[in-house]
Amino acid sequence: MTKNLNINDLVRADGGVQDRRIYWDEDVYQMELERVFARSWLFLAQDSLIPEKGDFLTTFMGQDRVIVTRGEDGQVKAFLNACSHRGNIICRADSGNAKNFVCNYHGWAYGSDGRVSDIPLQDEIYPKSFDRSAMDLRQVRVESYRGFIFGTFDDSAPSLSDYLGEMGWYFDTFMDVPGGSELLGPPTKVRVKANWKFFAENFVGDFYHAGWTHAAAIKVIGGPLMGILGNQATPQGAMQFGTKYGHGFNAAPGTDEVFPHIHQGHIAEMWEDWVRQRTPVLKERLGDERATLYNAIWDGSMFPNTSFLRGIDTWKVWQPRGPREVEVWTWTLVERDMPEELKQGIRHTNEKTFGVAGILEGDDGENMEGNTQTAEGFITRDQPLNAEMGIGWEQLDSDVFPSMMSEPGDNEAAQRNFLRMWRTMMTSDSWDEIMASRSKEHKK
Amino acid sequence: MSTNKPGAIVPLELHYEIQSFLFREARMLDSEQFRPWQATLTDDIHYWLPIRENRFRKDKRPEPTPENSSSVYNDDYTDIEHRIQRFETGLAWIEDPPSRIRRIVSNVEAEYTDNENELNVFSNIILYRNRRQDEEAWFVAARRDRLRNVDGAWYLARRHIVFDQHVVLDENLSVFM
Structure with missing residues (x-):
């Protein structure tokens, strides 16, 4: 639709005038998912929403589906809600309490830390060289501010506290x-x-x-x-x-x-x-x-x-x-x-x-x-x-x-x-x- | 009525009366006759539309959400009065020009309760909302009503709406159901 977008031309340097394509264009949006949503700190949850060990909720970071869960150690983790095998959605509930998450497709299971915990029949159907640890779900970097839990996919982003400033x-x-x-x-x-x-x-x-x-x-x-x-x-x-x-x-x-x-x-x-x-x-x-x-x-x-x-x-x-x-x-x-x-x-x-x-x-x-x-x-x-x-x-x-x-x-x-x-x-x-x-x- | 067992279905003539109440109410709401509709509510009305969540079957928490949890409507008489007043200010831009709303009420059942003046009434509705040039929404819900007879006339004392969407798929649910 709009090729060779120059973002600098779409918003005046002082922010006071905007090209309407930033609110409309599919290419701008795809770039936002990559440059804004995949690099910013995004709100995930609040302590009160997942108070107990094993409590989880599913949400989105941009359009990436994530599971946010409180593990056995009480720490909150977040990871992609998409199976590493063929990509299926792992958890379709909005919230609940679970020790692990099992994909409907072939039964691959992941722990509340997002690490793969079971691959049915693995010893019989995968070679010894198969790198099981590479199947762990992509982790989200999680930090919280006064009980408000945020996540980012970008390890080079400043700390949540600096980002809030x-x-x-x-x-x-x-x-x-x-x-x-x-x-x-x-x-x-x-x-x-x-x-x-x-x-x-x-x-x-x-x-x-x-x-x-x-x-x-x-x-x-x-x-x-x-x-x-x-x-x-x-x-x-x-x-x-x-x-x-x-x-x-x-x-x-x-x-x-x-x-x-x-x-x-x-x-x-x-x-x-x-x-x-x-x-x-x-x-x-x-x-x-x-x-x-x-x-x-x-x-x-x-x-x-x-x-x-x-x-x-x-x-x-x-x-x-x-x-x-x-x-x-x-x-x-x-x-x-x-x-x-x-x-x-x-x-x-x-x-x-x-x-x-x-x-x-x-x-x-x-x-x-x-x-x-x-x-x-x-x-x-x-x-x-x-x-x-x-x-x-x-x-x-x-x-x-x-x-x-x-x-x-x-x-x-x-x-x-x-x-x-x-x-x-x-x-x-x-x-x-x-x-x-x-x-x-x-x-x- | 006092001899009728709670849960027993009401006889034909009473069923007809209750069904007519629901149809008349539907016609009033479709044609924005909010004050006449309000006159069919009891002062202690609870008009409630809790939200739906996707939960695993083994999850024992109540669904739709219980009282003291999230809802779309959790109105008493004053809240409903405010919604009607807002409409009457002439400043509610989103209803000017007005939406076109039509609802179909069906699956009506009326049962006796342990209160001789009250009935539990079940019904389903399909509500079509058409706005502006081409905006369309279909809303489907079940209603669990409590109707109360006061001096020979029926009034709505409680409406619990089980709404069949998790993410509400139109821009708002600002319509009485």
Whole structure:
């Protein structure tokens, strides 16, 4: 379709203008699977989803199927979910508990470490020279951050902690609370005919759409979000952040009296009590800046395809299914020490607003499909897209907040930062190159 | 009714009455008569669509997911009220222009319960949704309803929907089933 793609021509160097083929073209997508998904840290699981020895779940890294399992030693491992013999899917369950995984085709078995544990009749049908150890399943490099488990196929990638960089500092606002945070599953899943990047960008920095796209739901839910209804005002005191490797978020902080969240009724009161009681603890533990961000509504993404909302408390992965289709996986984000009633209430809010029948989620899906599908027109596809909102207002490492920060919250600084990371990954041959390029940009 | 054993099938005339309730409800939902439909719900309605997972047969965990686990709908009367209000704001862009929705209700069974005013009602539905130029979705589900008789009229007190997809294959499930 599009031969000899020059990625540098598809996204302007500052990220502010994009060629629509990056959201449409099959060749770009295949290159993304290789250069972005096979080299980045991707979300796999959370400790709470596989708490016991032998617990497993199956998921995707890009379009690679993987099994994530907690072994007999309590360590989490991940490996390809494709038999080394003839390539069949090994495990077709979404989750469960198993000591080993047996392929349906010829009965080859693999342990919870992904190593081959049985090849039926091996001694009679394979020569002595057969290299059985080469049949072990391709391992994923697994690391976790505060109980959130990520994997990469690239041994030359920086550590997960370095890859998160300053985003880890921000994540600590809710991940490093006493007891930590956890996810409630299993994930709900829904297929949307849109390019995955439109969702990741929407979550990384698009506050601007909330008051308009979600006007109907905001009007019904009411509360502190009413101020942005119909895009009549930008959210007061909101800020936008972007970190070195493309992660970013918006945050609109509340005050001692105002709690920006979309929980309702009794659960809203429980949430506010919880925040009120936790804030001084966090002030002590993490300092004033993050205590302020703790009582804030956030939307954010971790490059490339993990997103979250705080104050709604959703955690999402955009699983790519080709350039024009994505599978949206959704979990609920809660603090481990919260009372069970509050956790279930938060789950309910998340499902009601950002679940498969969520009263806000549906609005987004429709937009993302539209963004993607109009590019089927030859002339339409040739029209660039724009993300220049707030361009030039970014500041690096302000006295208060690390990384790139910009105001007001209605801004596309984080989207541009995300797209620059994407451009760098797509055009760099090694992580050394990626690190050098991104460090240069994020050096004050 | 009090002499009827729980689980026993209701007689023909009552079956007809219950089936008519479900057909009328289907017609109201297909034609966006949400307020008249809401008037057929009890105040303590539980409208619930849990999610489906692929599990090995030896896995003893409940499937679909139980209460206090993930769901698509887990609504009480207030939640349903919010969904209807949202629709009525005139700001719900995704339903403007409106979708075309038609459902077929079938396999209706009505059984007595241990509450003389309530019946368990089973039915299957096939729901066709057509949107925009050419967007099509087919949804198939079983419904486990509890109908309650209050002063001679039937009301929906519980709807448990067993939905037959793991990955929901259309962009959302924003439709009452």
